[in-house]
Amino acid sequence: MLKIMIIEDEKDHFELMEHAIKKEFPDAMVELCETADLCLERLEAGGMDIIIADYLLAGMTGLQLLEELKKRKIEVPVIMVTGHGDEGLAVKAMKSGAFDYVVKSGSFFELIPEIVRKAIHDRELKAKMRRTEEEKKRLQAQFLHAQKMEAVGTLAGGIAHDFNNLLQTIKGFTQILLSNCSADDPGHAGLKQIEHAAERAGELTRQLLTFSRKVKIEPRPIDINDHVKAIKELSRTLTGMIEIELLLADDLKTVNADPGQMEQVLMNLTINARDAMPEGGRLIIKTENATLDHEYCRTHLGAVPGEYVLLTVSDTGHGMDKETVERIFEPFYTTKVAGKGAGLGLSTVYGIVKGHDGYIMCCSKPGKGATFEIYLPALKQEREGRSSP
Ligand SMILES: Nc1ncnc2c1ncn2[C@@H]1O[C@H](COP(=O)(O)OP(=O)(O)O)[C@@H](O)[C@H]1O
Ligand SMILES: [Mg+2]
Missing domain, CATH: 3.30.565.10 (Histidine kinase-like ATPase, C-terminal domain)
Incomplete structure (x- = not known):
């Protein structure tokens, strides 16, 4: 559902704007906010799609409102409403990030729905661009990750393979030496330690070989x-x-x-x-x-x-x-x-x-x-x- 906030201290103007908007967007929720402070509080809660703000707000100018929004990272398009003869202010507002402006003059109320439509379109476009950008970043990160894993795998696999061959030699000769010495031989305990360490090293290399897919699987x-x-x-x-x-x-x-x-x-x-x-x-x-x-x-x-x-x-x-x-x-x-x-x-x-x-x-x-x-x-x-x- 489209949610529009109108910051306006003249009740009649609010009602006319609301009427004009509802004619085009019957499902829209139009909310009145009489002061900028109240509006900011309300916006923090989120969920607003468009703001229509009178340039001369109670306690704050339109420019100050735009600054506050920026500071609070609230990204809602603002349509600035200025009085007749204040077009200079409108230009300033545009430069400060307002989405559009409308001058309170003869055709003011008829113009509002069209500007709202443009704002909705713009918002959708921006959201889509943001999503595409995020997706691109995510895929790039995934790609880098895959590349890194591939490189680490090749490296680990290579080392583990050579290391494993050396371990076989260590294990083999340890066993020959062990078979030639009795348990009370002074060298026996040391050889047992070597055998144990070689077993553990073998377990580590086996895990590395599994990681780099060098272990044959038997499915x-x-x-x-x-x-x-x-x-x-x-x-x-x-x-x-x-x-x-x-x-x-x-x-x-x-x-x-x-x-x-x-x-x-x-x-x-x-x-x-x-x-x-x-x-x-x-x-x-x-x-x-x-x-x-x-x-x-x-x-x-x-x-x-x-x-x-x-x-x-x-x-x-x-x-x-x-x-x-x-x-x-x-x-x-x-x-x-x-x-x-x-x-x-x-x-x-x-x-x-x-x-x-x-x-x-x-x-x-x-x-x-x-x-x-x-x-x-x-x-x-x-x-x-x-x-x-
Ligand atoms: N279920 C889990 N919950 C939280 N952290 C985890 C969990 N599983 C793995 N991790 C994290 O991933 C790291 C790597 O896990 P692993 O490769 O199994 O190595 P290790 O368990 O030896 O640290 C862990 O140190 C831990 O920080
Ligand atoms: Mg673990």
Whole structure:
């Protein structure tokens, strides 16, 4: 509904303007404000589409009103009304950002609706331009992010690959040495330490290789619901005071995925949720069938239209600010104290989802929990009652 505020101290003039506007815009809400102060107060509340203001307001000139609006970042088009012979003031008002002006003269009331129409049109155009601009910025940011992830992935993958080969040598020779010395040998404990450190280093490189999709995946048709249920069982002891709620679609489509990797995804997200809720809270794991359409994919770089199984993991934890959300999938990015987090949990999840031609995104706000959405391509359903040849 169109909302117009008229700032005018002459009641008759207000009524005539209201009448002229209502004739053209019967659904419009026209509100009278007798002083500029009242008007500003009212505008702060938002929801106004157009202001029609007499230049000579009680307690303030039209120019001062325009300045106040600018200061308060209220972006509503102002149509300035000036008296006959005051066209100079009108020009000043235009220079200060008024949308248009109208002189109180013979055809004044007939002119108002036309100016209102122009203002509506202008407002819509500006809103559209703003939306396009925002969309462009968002896509640019998404593009940069994807590029960065790709570069980090290549780098990490390269290092991890070479590193892994070196680790194999370390592990191999450690084992040979261990097999040649008994447990009470002075060197035995040291060799055990080397073996243990090599195991841990191996685990880190494995996560990095998963992130950069250098680990071979072994997909087979699976029902994600089974794995969600299994993870709930597994994480019972892990999550302590956290209540886990499952909302599983019973008509869920099958996905072609590596079961081990899917459990890894669920596990990493569950552990993060637990860490985000040290005083307890709720973890909700939801599954459903979903379609990604062209409109969604146009605004979400990396998403491909099609049929998906959507896995949503959300918690009621401390959440994240915008800067954190932008970086969570980078390897080694962590906000946790040293020793608590290596910053590889979500990069592994990211690599796994990408490796399955899926799409992942995260929504979070400080104090408002976090939600991770994972789209995995659904397998085409085999038609029921297929007859054998
Ligand atoms: N559910 C969540 N709620 C709030 N913050 C989260 C959540 N999941 C991840 N994060 C943030 O993302 C960062 C990276 O997560 P991750 O890659 O798993 O590494 P780590 O858990 O080792 O820090 C975390 O340090 C944390 O800041
Ligand atoms: Mg983690």
